[in-house]
Amino acid sequence: MKIELKNIRKSFGSNTVLKDVSFTITGGEICALLGENGAGKSTLMNILGGVHHMDEGSIHLDDKQVQFSTPAQSLEAGIAFIHQELNLINDLPIYENMFLGRELKTKQGFLDLDRMIRETDVVFKQMMVDLDPKTMVRDLDASYKQIVEICRAMMMKASIIIMDEPTTSLTDQEIKRVFTMMRTLKENNVGIIFISHKLNEVIQICETFFVLRDGQLVEKGNVVDVTTDKLAHFMVGYDVRTEPLIREKRQGNEVLRVEGLTYKPAFRDISFSIKKGEILGITGLLGDGRSELFQAIFGAEKVSSGKVFLNGKEVKIKNTTQAIHEGIAYLPRNRKENGIIRDMNIFENASIVTWPQFSKRGVIQSQKHAMEFEKQRQALRIKLGKLTDSINSLSGGNQQKVVLAKWLAAGPKLLILDNPTQGVDVGAKEDIYDIILKLAEENIAVVVLSSEGQEIIRVCDRALVMYHGVIQGEVARESMNLHNIMSLATGGKLT
Numbered sequence: 001m002k003i004e005l006k007n008i009r010k011s012f013g014s015n016t017v018l019k020d021v022s023f024t025i026t027g028g029e030i031c032a033l034l035g036e037n038g039a040g041k042s043t044l045m046n047i048l049g050g051v052h053h054m055d056e057g058s059i060h061l062d063d064k065q066v067q068f069s070t071p072a073q074s075l076e077a078g079i080a081f082i083h084q085e086l087n088l089i090n091d092l093p094i095y096e097n098m099f100l101g102r103e104l105k106t107k108q109g110f111l112d113l114d115r116m117i118r119e120t121d122v123v124f125k126q127m128m129v130d131l132d133p134k135t136m137v138r139d140l141d142a143s144y145k146q147i148v149e150i151c152r153a154m155m156m157k158a159s160i161i162i163m164d165e166p167t168t169s170l171t172d173q174e175i176k177r178v179f180t181m182m183r184t185l186k187e188n189n190v191g192i193i194f195i196s197h198k199l200n201e202v203i204q205i206c207e208t209f210f211v212l213r214d215g216q217l218v219e220k221g222n223v224v225d226v227t228t229d230k231l232a233h234f235m236v237g238y239d240v241r242t243e244p245l246i247r248e249k250r251q252g253n254e255v256l257r258v259e260g261l262t263y264k265p266a267f268r269d270i271s272f273s274i275k276k277g278e279i280l281g282i283t284g285l286l287g288d289g290r291s292e293l294f295q296a297i298f299g300a301e302k303v304s305s306g307k308v309f310l311n312g313k314e315v316k317i318k319n320t321t322q323a324i325h326e327g328i329a330y331l332p333r334n335r336k337e338n339g340i341i342r343d344m345n346i347f348e349n350a351s352i353v354t355w356p357q358f359s360k361r362g363v364i365q366s367q368k369h370a371m372e373f374e375k376q377r378q379a380l381r382i383k384l385g386k387l388t389d390s391i392n393s394l395s396g397g398n399q400q401k402v403v404l405a406k407w408l409a410a411g412p413k414l415l416i417l418d419n420p421t422q423g424v425d426v427g428a429k430e431d432i433y434d435i436i437l438k439l440a441e442e443n444i445a446v447v448v449l450s451s452e453g454q455e456i457i458r459v460c461d462r463a464l465v466m467y468h469g470v471i472q473g474e475v476a477r478e479s480m481n482l483h484n485i486m487s488l489a490t491g492g493k494l495t
Helices: 041-048 071-076 094-098 113-126 142-155 172-187 199-205 228-236 290-297 320-325 335-339 346-354 366-380 396-408 426-441 453-459 482-489
Strands: 002-012 015-026 030-035 056-061 064-066 079-082 160-164 191-195 208-213 216-222 254-263 267-275 279-284 305-310 313-315 328-331 414-418 445-449 462-467 470-476
Touching: 002 041, 015 041, 015 191, 030 041, 030 199, 030 228, 041 079, 041 160, 041 191, 071 079, 079 142, 094 113, 094 142, 113 142, 142 172, 172 191, 172 199, 191 199, 199 228, 208 228, 228 426, 254 290, 267 290, 267 445, 267 470, 279 290, 279 426, 279 453, 279 482, 290 328, 290 414, 290 445, 320 328, 328 396, 346 366, 346 396, 366 396, 366 426, 396 414, 396 426, 426 445, 426 453, 445 453, 453 482, 462 482, 470 482
Parallel strands: 015 216, 030 191, 030 208, 079 160, 160 191, 279 445, 279 462, 328 414, 414 445
Antiparallel strands: 002 015, 002 056, 056 064, 208 216, 254 267, 254 305, 305 313, 462 470
């Protein structure tokens, strides 16, 4: 199969997203589609997937012009789309999600549950995925939800598969499994469009690349002819920093201290402290308990024992409202489920935490609120149309920036960032790193939770490495390297 998109143009209101973009992929090819958040990647693929309609241009399938008015038509043509925001239904078991919209039925017209379970199990065994098809999707963590999406696309026997940030929430072992599957699909003449901000993965798995910037195609070629630095330059238009962001430490008094904090089985006997102006990293492997630990500190999860001290005084934080009042802000890991409210517009999402600060006699002062958000928008380089546009009109990375802007506007004393650059492009990462460093200079204590060891090394003063719910060890600037972090994250000790 050969797919060609020719001279595609698309606008959302006053925001022109795609400008005469052309793109081609053939069966048996793994092609990277790259660009900053808001560059138009997802919109282009949503047009190919029948989700959006183009304003101008054409789509050609094996040299024959076609038009996809619905996702079902695109799927019928052999195109499967694994979206950046997972499209699974939490209240259904895995096997029903696998066959959603194309359920198997018995001769009597009833759902053939046994057959759907068996066929789901066959795909899982092919992928070496240890999951029970009858498990409810709500009981899966983000990585396994992504795996289910990929298995569902495999089951559809698609000729072209679009993967929009498929490895964002996966462990290294799961990523290897996905790459093995991708190579198998390639050998079976399946074409794969791989959208990712992880440029090292692009170099590892892709053969060709297309780069969009501000809605235009700015570069294309063969992956063997470029480096990650070159791809990053194409994406943002300038050379991107890669060196550690070393700064002079000027730490003040202690902001947070926890002693013996425990909530089994998520975490146990956790003790540490962080001072004003310090950037503390928390890392490990997926399932190490770090997110649950800081959700508990933020009042969103329970603790069974232990103490929390803020500014030297013991506090018992019972809910998130109290935590915010105490000066704690928490940017959650799962943007879609915990970070944004999809029925609200951009400005409402950006201001919901600070409504009490900008209200007078029960009336919200929207003008002051808008001025504050404009400061954050410029600092974070958020790409948007109108403030009243739906939050769903933004790319995933720009949604993440809106969530960050929301918490920065609250003026926190302790800022907890759980995977702050997840799904964010290389240029936006640097913007967020600069914001983190600036906040530390302003005497805010910053905690960065991240699975990316290189991110921890670049931005943090020191890091705690967790393993199975405990702090396995600490690395400071001189001992902060990938080898030591991985050794502790897998249960080892520093030598």
